[in-house]
Amino acid sequence: MTHPQKATNTQHTTDWQRRLRAHGDFLLLLTTFVTFRLGTVWFTRPGGYIRDYSDLIYYRSRASWQEFGFLPYRDYWSEYPPLFAWFSVWIDKLARLFPVWEDERFWYALFFGAALVVAESVTFLCLYLLAQQLWGERALRVAWLYAGLFLPVAMLNGWYDALPVMTIFAALTFMLTMRSARGMALAGLMAGVGGALKLVPLAILAVTPLVTQRWRRVALAGALALLVMAVVYAFAYLTGPTMTLASLRSLVERTGWSTLYALADGFTRLGKVVGDPFDPASTVGQYEPRTPQRLIWIGWMTLGAILLWLARRRQAPPQEAWRVVGFAGLTYAILLLAYPAWNPQYALYLLPFLMLIWPDARGLTYALLLSGLVLLEHPIYFNLIGPNYPPTTQQILGLDHTRLLWVIVSLRTLVLVAIAVDLGGLLLRPPARRLAPLLVALATIPALLWFTPDFLETYRAGRLATTPLRPAILYLNAQPHDWTIVASNLPVGRELRPLLAAPDRLILAGGRPGRVDPLPTLLAGGEPFVYVRTPDDADDVVAYLDASGACTQREDVGAVQVWRCHAQATPLAVFDDGVELAAAHLPDALRAPLYLTLLWRTADPPKADYTVFVHVVDASGRMIGQWDQPPAAGAAPTSSWTPGRIVVDDYRINLDLSGAQHPVRVLVGMYDPTSGARLPVSATVLPTADDALEVWSYP
Numbered sequence: 001m002t003h004p005q006k007a008t009n010t011q012h013t014t015d016w017q018r019r020l021r022a023h024g025d026f027l028l029l030l031t032t033f034v035t036f037r038l039g040t041v042w043f044t045r046p047g048g049y050i051r052d053y054s055d056l057i058y059y060r061s062r063a064s065w066q067e068f069g070f071l072p073y074r075d076y077w078s079e080y081p082p083l084f085a086w087f088s089v090w091i092d093k094l095a096r097l098f099p100v101w102e103d104e105r106f107w108y109a110l111f112f113g114a115a116l117v118v119a120e121s122v123t124f125l126c127l128y129l130l131a132q133q134l135w136g137e138r139a140l141r142v143a144w145l146y147a148g149l150f151l152p153v154a155m156l157n158g159w160y161d162a163l164p165v166m167t168i169f170a171a172l173t174f175m176l177t178m179r180s181a182r183g184m185a186l187a188g189l190m191a192g193v194g195g196a197l198k199l200v201p202l203a204i205l206a207v208t209p210l211v212t213q214r215w216r217r218v219a220l221a222g223a224l225a226l227l228v229m230a231v232v233y234a235f236a237y238l239t240g241p242t243m244t245l246a247s248l249r250s251l252v253e254r255t256g257w258s259t260l261y262a263l264a265d266g267f268t269r270l271g272k273v274v275g276d277p278f279d280p281a282s283t284v285g286q287y288e289p290r291t292p293q294r295l296i297w298i299g300w301m302t303l304g305a306i307l308l309w310l311a312r313r314r315q316a317p318p319q320e321a322w323r324v325v326g327f328a329g330l331t332y333a334i335l336l337l338a339y340p341a342w343n344p345q346y347a348l349y350l351l352p353f354l355m356l357i358w359p360d361a362r363g364l365t366y367a368l369l370l371s372g373l374v375l376l377e378h379p380i381y382f383n384l385i386g387p388n389y390p391p392t393t394q395q396i397l398g399l400d401h402t403r404l405l406w407v408i409v410s411l412r413t414l415v416l417v418a419i420a421v422d423l424g425g426l427l428l429r430p431p432a433r434r435l436a437p438l439l440v441a442l443a444t445i446p447a448l449l450w451f452t453p454d455f456l457e458t459y460r461a462g463r464l465a466t467t468p469l470r471p472a473i474l475y476l477n478a479q480p481h482d483w484t485i486v487a488s489n490l491p492v493g494r495e496l497r498p499l500l501a502a503p504d505r506l507i508l509a510g511g512r513p514g515r516v517d518p519l520p521t522l523l524a525g526g527e528p529f530v531y532v533r534t535p536d537d538a539d540d541v542v543a544y545l546d547a548s549g550a551c552t553q554r555e556d557v558g559a560v561q562v563w564r565c566h567a568q569a570t571p572l573a574v575f576d577d578g579v580e581l582a583a584a585h586l587p588d589a590l591r592a593p594l595y596l597t598l599l600w601r602t603a604d605p606p607k608a609d610y611t612v613f614v615h616v617v618d619a620s621g622r623m624i625g626q627w628d629q630p631p632a633a634g635a636a637p638t639s640s641w642t643p644g645r646i647v648v649d650d651y652r653i654n655l656d657l658s659g660a661q662h663p664v665r666v667l668v669g670m671y672d673p674t675s676g677a678r679l680p681v682s683a684t685v686l687p688t689a690d691d692a693l694e695v696w697s698y699p
Contacts, residue, residue, distance in 0.1 A: 025140055026128055033147050034121050037156055041113025046157035051383040054158020055345075060108045062277075063092035074240035076277040077247040079254065079284070082236045083196040084160060091115070116156050119166040126169035127352055133176055133321040135359065145364060146355040151347055151371040159345035160197075167194030167201045169352060172328060175211045176321050181220060184212065188221035192228025199251065200349060202229075206308060206331045210324050213317040246280035255285035256340025258377065258405075260413055261296065265289050268402040270382050271341055293340050300338030304331060311427050322357070326426050329353030333420040337413070344378045347371065350419070357423070365437040366419055369444055373412040376448070381408060385458050401458045407451050411444050464499050471558030471648045472532060475599055477501040478583030483567060484522060484529035488541040492534050492560070510538040523548050528567030534560050555601065557646040571601070573684035573693050575670060578604035579638060581693065582646060590664055590698035592625075592655035598668065598695075600631055600647040606638040610670040610679055614651055615692065619661040625653040630673075638670075663699050667692040 046054035062072070062085075072078040072085035080088075095107035127146055131139035146152070156162060171190040174183045187208070194201025205225060208218040237244045250273055256262040257271020267287050275282030311319075311327050332349045336342075347370050354363040354370075385401055418440040464470055473496065476485055481502050487493040488510040497503045509519050519541065522529050531545060533554075545551050545563065553564035571580040585597040596614060609630065616625035630637055631649045641647060669692040670679040678691040687694040 026143060029140070029143055029147060030121070030124065033124055034117060037117045037120060037153060038114065040153050041117060041156050042110060044157060046154065047379050047383065050379045053379070053383065055160070056105070056109060056112065056158040059088045059112070059160065060092060060105055063088040063108075066092060067096070070278075071239075073236040073244050073247060075243065077243045077250055077280060077282075078277065079247070079250045079273040081196050081198060081251075082232050082244075082247075083193070084163070084198065087115075087160075087163075087197075088112075112160075113156060116160065116162040119162040120152065120156060123162065123166045123169045123352065126166075126173040127356060129173050129177060130169070130321070130325060130356055131359070134325060134356065138359065142355050142359045145359055145367075146352060149351060149355070149367060149371065151344075151374060152351060154375070155345045155348055159343075161345040161348050164194045164198040164201045165348050165352070167191065167197065168204045168328075168349070171201070171204050172207070172325070175208070175221075176324060179211070179318060181217050184208065184217040184221040185224055188224030189228060191221070192225035195225060195229050196232040200332075200335065203331050203335055204328060206304065207324050207328045209308065209312055210317050210319045210327055242280050246282075250275075250284045253284050254341070255287055255289055256293065256342075257286070258342040258409060259340055260409055261289075261291045261293065261340045263402075263406060263409060264291050268405055270378075271343075289340070291340075296340070297338050300334055304334045307334075307424060307427075314428060323427060325353065326357055326423055329357055330420060330423040330427065333416055333423060337416050337420065342409075342412070344374045347374045350416075354419070357426070362437045365441055366415065366422075369415050369437075369441060370412070370419075373408060373415065373444070377405075377408045377412070380455075381405060385455065385462055401462075404451065404454060404458060407447065411447060414443065415440055460499065467495060467499070468559040469495055469499075471599070471646060472496075472560050472562060473499045474585045474597055474648070475555075475557045475562060475583060475646055476530065476532075478585070478599065479530060480528075481505070484527065485532065486519070486522070486529055487532040487534075488538045489532075489534045489536055492532060496532065510541045513538075514540055516541050516544040519544055519548075523550055523565070526566055529565050530567065531563040531565060532560050533563055555644050555646055558648065562646075570685075572686055572695070573688070574682050576680045576682055577606045577608065577610075577638075578602045579606055579610070579670060579679065581668070581695075584668065584695040586666065586696045590655075590657075592657055594625060594651075594653045594655055594666070596651040596653065596666065596695075598631075598649040598651070600641070600649060601643075601645065602638075602641040603643055605641055605643070608672060609637040609639045611673045612649060613667075613669055613671060613692075614653060615667040616653060616655060616664060617667065618664050622660070624657060624660050624664070625655040627651050627653045663697045665694050665698075666696040668695050669693060 045052050046056070062078070065071075065076070066089050070076055071089065072080075073082055078085040091112050092108055094111050098107045101107065124143065124146065128139055128143050131142035135142065152162070167190045171187040171194070174186040174190065177183065178186070188205070191201050191205050194204075202225060205222055208221050209215075212218065233244065233248075236247075254273050255267070255271070256265075257267060257269070262268075262271070265287060269286075271286065273284050274286055275284045307330065308327070311323065315323060329350065332353065336346055336350065339346075350370065351367050354367045357363060358366070381404060385404065418436050422436045464473060467473070469492065476496075477500060483505065485496070485500070485506045486509050487496065487506065488508060490508065493506060493508050497506050500506060507518060510516060531551060533542065545565065548565075551563040551565040553567070553569055555562050555564075555569075569582070571582050572584060573581040575581075580601050580603065581598060582601050583599040585599075587595060594616060598612065611628055611630050613628045614626065615623055617623050629651075631647055633650075636647045636649075669681070671677060672679070681688050681691050681693065684693060
């Protein structure tokens, strides 16, 4: 006879086994999901080969202040809500228990990433549970599509938003799977916890009027969320009232970035919250906004309220799960459109909804377009192309890269608007096949292809502006294009080639001990060539050229020497007192501002210090741009010049192109700042008048 208790236990075991078998495929996927993400956060770095940078560096630097006894909300204000600020400190306390590795961020990143993987796994489980309500047997498809997206994996490496995203989907899961007062209470608690991590999760409460027709339950969820927030902030206030109030102010007064609103205000840099965190009165905004941000915010929120009213009129609550999820996705699309700032991790709040609502080509198209634009902006635009170059580099960059940011932000906004419109249509009229994703893709992809040459040109200009070989590259590009350029240092050759005006002119000599080819052929032919000499060159190559006696003219050009072999230096112009203009580098097209680089040298050191003048005049003789300065902005006065040294002299000249008559000429010369007398031009290959050289003419 079977014992009743044993039979009951056997029945329970059988039920669990049946459930596990029913979800076996998902459990396998969940296992690979977790292990893949753990491997990502532990064995890769954000930015890959582009740049090792993420907010993780910032989180850790702030958290490490606890070593000095400084804690967030007590001793300094934080732009993050209390729970995350404290969470980061706890992670740092755990990390400091272990001996420091070569990269001191190692243990912090390890534990931080592990916590985010747990949060991401909970989100993944919630997605599956919600997908079962929406799609039944097709729920696994939602999980597969989300698991295959790259952006959520990339964001795990350096941004904490997986934590608040988890609370959003946990709250939504409680609402829709329980459909009870307990479910609404748990949803409110999760929204409150999320709000104490980042304010964004509180927006999930906007769907509660669609989940239940009982306003008491709606109020219960809202009240519990506010209670959690109140408890957290009350504790923070008790520990540091001044810094808690300053932290709240930082949430309100921060300025925007990387949105159309910020671009309209003229702000094109990478945004952040500024100010001294130990000063509660510190200014947190980076600029004074001109766009009415609060009015814009109120407008978007009003639109959201109207859509909620329409959705509730469309179907009395409790509404079907797909309607609730659809309105939740619409809420976050509107929120992202309304917020004056944009960071790459913000897409994480929308991607799960796209896969949940449209587990097909439609949702995947939106997700890939949004992910691609996010990655194009950061890290590609802000790091690879480099708009955050220091002012000294901006002075010589020679390109307006902000137009590329306008393109990226405009296309991203277009995608967000299309998603919002598509979700609104889904809720307000019966589902139908629409062409919105296809139309957005047809607008976005050709636009990106059209601007690809601009991206490459801007990247090239940035590399030229930052390489130590820039003086040598400008100098080599000014030489006759039939001259061969020789180098024996492989890294230098690799850096030179793509930045030369004629890359095919460059050849590498040596490559093995005792080998000097193709130098014997070049020297025997008697053709002119130049050799780029570096301190790390192969001794055999240098000795061979020295012994040949063909490379007698040698000049220091930045970090390298340029040897002329069978070639004579022909300057653009020779002035009195030993001043020579070796080359001038200008853009091919006239645009404001005008970037100009002059390369000077001397055969006999000048006896006085002269000032360079650059005049830009139109066909009528009107001066539309001017700049006077000592060479290299005073860093290389002419009296200090020595033979065999090239002086690099950069200019950025603002132009008044309104009504300018073409051709526009660029005139260059020198004068004595004491007497004002121009330095006479004794010889030149350029047009000249009144001792002013016409170095360029724009038709």
